[in-house]
Amino acid sequence: MEQTASPADLELVQRLRARDEAAFMSLVERLQPSLIRVARMYVASQAVAEEVAQETWLGVLQGIDRFEGRSSLRTWIFRICANIAKTRGQREGRSIPFASLAGDDLDAPSMPDTWFQGPGGAYPNHWSTLPSDWASTPAGRLDAAEVRAVIGGAIAALPPMQAEVIRLRDVLGWSSEEVRNALDISETNQRVLLHRARAKVRRAMDDYLAMGNE
Amino acid sequence: MDCKDLVELVTAYLEGDLSSEDRARADEHLARCDGCARYLDQIRETIRLTGTLEPEQIPEEQRSALLGAFRDWAGNQG
Numbered sequence: 001m002e003q004t005a006s007p008a009d010l011e012l013v014q015r016l017r018a019r020d021e022a023a024f025m026s027l028v029e030r031l032q033p034s035l036i037r038v039a040r041m042y043v044a045s046q047a048v049a050e051e052v053a054q055e056t057w058l059g060v061l062q063g064i065d066r067f068e069g070r071s072s073l074r075t076w077i078f079r080i081c082a083n084i085a086k087t088r089g090q091r092e093g094r095s096i097p098f099a100s101l102a103g104d105d106l107d108a109p110s111m112p113d114t115w116f117q118g119p120g121g122a123y124p125n126h127w128s129t130l131p132s133d134w135a136s137t138p139a140g141r142l143d144a145a146e147v148r149a150v151i152g153g154a155i156a157a158l159p160p161m162q163a164e165v166i167r168l169r170d171v172l173g174w175s176s177e178e179v180r181n182a183l184d185i186s187e188t189n190q191r192v193l194l195h196r197a198r199a200k201v202r203r204a205m206d207d208y209l210a211m212g213n214e
Numbered sequence: 215m216d217c218k219d220l221v222e223l224v225t226a227y228l229e230g231d232l233s234s235e236d237r238a239r240a241d242e243h244l245a246r247c248d249g250c251a252r253y254l255d256q257i258r259e260t261i262r263l264t265g266t267l268e269p270e271q272i273p274e275e276q277r278s279a280l281l282g283a284f285r286d287w288a289g290n291q292g
Binding site: 025033053166170172206 | 216217218219221222224225226229231247248249250252253255256257259260261263264265266267268269270272276277279280281283284285287288
């Protein structure tokens with residue numbers, strides 16, 4: 001069963017119907033960057049993706065009186081966006097292969113084989129080098145702004161779908177169901193994309209912490 | 215279940231997507247494997263730190279275009 005609109009969603013919808021400008025702009029602030037990136041998965045350029053996002057908001061305003069709360073508000077908004085973007089993409093004769101959005105490494109192991117003992121080891125497939133204990137890193141080393149820069153950089157380097165899944169799930173705190181709906185992907189794909197994304201961000205953090213311990 | 219398996223199941227584990235048998239096997243492994251317990255801690259810490267990222271700012275021209283669109287809409291509907 002689909003997650004329905006929350007009480008907070010319904011309140012926001014009431015405010016939009018009452019022409020509450022601040023309510024609309026706070027929603028824009030929260031969703032616009034992701035809407036543009038999702039649109040960009042279907043269309044040829046950043047400029048067209050921005051147009052799609054703009055049209056999405058017009059669609060939201062024109063349709064708000066018909067919103068019935070059978071999905072969360074953001075799921076509904078991302079569906080409007082995906083529909084507009086798909087239409088634009090088809091008109092452009094453009095279809096981007098799933099692999100180029102999702103990354104071609106979905107089946108690759110999270111950790112290089114060298115981290116594990118080979119068949120000749122005392123304990124094959126067990127750690128050959130233990131992961132480092134992050135908790136033992138001197139507290140002063142963890143500069144919050146630097147950590148955010150490392151993580152932001154690692155996310156920016158991910159294939160588009162991996163980046164969007166980790167942003168929506170771990171930066172914005174969406175549920176897996178909302179992410180599946182927004183990106184139009186299966187439960188399995190959502191989990192695999194999140195798995196790859198978190199593994200790479202973990203790796204970037206581990207490299208960053210190791211650098212400081214040398 | 216060995217360490218190489220556990221590393222690939224860690225997301226399903228945290229999502230609560232494992233069968234009860236696999237979940238029990240993972241818990242049993244984690245209880246006696248320091249390396250995997252550390253790896254899981256690192257992933258949890260990664261998730262927590264990722265949650266500290268600031269929301270992105272949207273460009274001013276997009277903000278004012280959308281504000282204009284909102285005002286047009288609100289004005290037309292009375």
